[in-house]
Amino acid sequence: MARRRRGGGRGGGTRSSDITVQIEGLDALRDQLADLTPTIRAAGFKALKDSAEAIRADASGGVRVDSGNLRNSAKARFHNNQLVAEIGWWDRDDFYAILHEFGTRRIPARPALGPAIEAERTKLAARIQAEVRRALS
Numbered sequence: 001m002a003r004r005r006r007g008g009g010r011g012g013g014t015r016s017s018d019i020t021v022q023i024e025g026l027d028a029l030r031d032q033l034a035d036l037t038p039t040i041r042a043a044g045f046k047a048l049k050d051s052a053e054a055i056r057a058d059a060s061g062g063v064r065v066d067s068g069n070l071r072n073s074a075k076a077r078f079h080n081n082q083l084v085a086e087i088g089w090w091d092r093d094d095f096y097a098i099l100h101e102f103g104t105r106r107i108p109a110r111p112a113l114g115p116a117i118e119a120e121r122t123k124l125a126a127r128i129q130a131e132v133r134r135a136l137s
Contacts, residue, residue: 036136043135044083047127052076052085054123055116059087062112063100070097070112088113 056076063070073094077086089097103109 039135040132043131044128047131048083048085051120051124051127052087055087055120058116059113
């Protein structure tokens with residue numbers, strides 16, 4: 001209950017009015033919002049996985065092909081259901097991926113991962129938005 005007094009004004013009298021505000025269902029709303037958190041997180045993770053796979057596929061298609069090792073061994077890794085993805089090459093035999101990405105004195109740079117990331121950067125927000133909408137409907 002809120003109480004407000006006015007006095008000493010032009011009218012010289014005093015006025016009082018009681019204002020009561022009661023919000024019903026606030027606890028239920030709080031519970032519903034808490035239930036949405038895992039749903040939204042799962043939708044974000046699915047969008048991240050889709051984007052990571054698109055980057056991996058684009059990078060695999062953009063590498064030089066000699067033996068096909070780089071094309072076939074690009075991978076996306078995720079960290080314990082966190083919203084973190086790493087895309088690249090992690091096998092010992094793939095050390096030369098960085099040489100191709102950035103170039104050397106003798107090999108001109110032919111980046112594959114950088115352009116794939118840039119191409120997907122503009123699509124990630126739309127993917128997340130679509131997945132969250134799908135999860136909430």
